[in-house]
Amino acid sequence: MDGTLAAIFVITSLTDMALTDCPTGCLAPSDAPARLSFQLGDVRFNEDRIGQELYVGYDMGQKHGPFQTTIGASVTDEGAGWIGAGGKWTSTDLLPGPFFIESTLMPGIYLQSDGPDLGGSLQFRSSLGAGxxxxxxxxxxxxxxxxxxxxxxxxxxxxxxxxIRYAMPL
Incomplete structure (x- = not known):
C-alpha cells in the first residue's frame, strides 16, 4: 500500500473542516471525548502475516476544527515498537445511528528489534476505521x-x- 490512507485522511478531514468548521473558525478549539484505547492487530509485511501487535493510544480531550490530537505506542510479538503522535478525524455524519468512521495520520519512531526493516526510524502511521x-x-x-x-x-x-480496538472514555 502506498500513501492512500494518508491521502484519505487529508481529503476527508480538510473537506469536513471547510464544510463544517470554517464558518465558525476553521481550527477553533472545542471539547472532544478523551479516550484510552487498547488495540490488537494482525501484522502483515510484504503480504505475509508475520505476527500480532498490541497498541495503546490516548485521544486528547480537545480538538482543533476536525482534528483531535492522538498519541500511541505499539509493540509486536517480534519485539518491534512504534511510538508517535498526530491527528485523528472522526465523523458520525456519514453512517446512521451510533456508527462512525475515522482516519488518522501520525508520524512516529520505529524501533526494529527482530521486526522487519522498514527503512529507517521515521515511520508515518495512517489508518482508516469504522466503529x-x-x-x-x-x-x-x-x-x-x-x-x-x-x-x-x-x-x-x-x-x-x-x-480491533476498544476505547474507553476518561
Missing part, C-alpha cells in the same frame, strides 16, 4: 493501518495492520 459508539462513551473500531517512511529512505516496504 460503533456506546451510550457510556466507549467505542469499538475495526481499523486498517499502513506504516511507511513516505520515501524518506531508499528502503520503504511498508507494514500493514488489521486490528
Amino acid at each position: 460503533i459508539a456506546f451510550d457510556n462513551g466507549a467505542t469499538v473500531t475495526v481499523a486498517y493501518d499502513h506504516r511507511s517512511n513516505a520515501d524518506t529512505d531508499i528502503t520503504n516496504p511498508g507494514l500493514e495492520v488489521l486490528s
Whole structure:
C-alpha cells in the first residue's frame, strides 16, 4: 500500500473542516471525548502475516476544527515498537445511528528489534476505521493501518495492520 490512507485522511478531514468548521473558525478549539484505547492487530509485511501487535493510544480531550490530537505506542510479538503522535478525524455524519468512521495520520519512531526493516526510524502511521459508539462513551473500531517512511529512505516496504480496538472514555 502506498500513501492512500494518508491521502484519505487529508481529503476527508480538510473537506469536513471547510464544510463544517470554517464558518465558525476553521481550527477553533472545542471539547472532544478523551479516550484510552487498547488495540490488537494482525501484522502483515510484504503480504505475509508475520505476527500480532498490541497498541495503546490516548485521544486528547480537545480538538482543533476536525482534528483531535492522538498519541500511541505499539509493540509486536517480534519485539518491534512504534511510538508517535498526530491527528485523528472522526465523523458520525456519514453512517446512521451510533456508527462512525475515522482516519488518522501520525508520524512516529520505529524501533526494529527482530521486526522487519522498514527503512529507517521515521515511520508515518495512517489508518482508516469504522466503529460503533456506546451510550457510556466507549467505542469499538475495526481499523486498517499502513506504516511507511513516505520515501524518506531508499528502503520503504511498508507494514500493514488489521486490528480491533476498544476505547474507553476518561
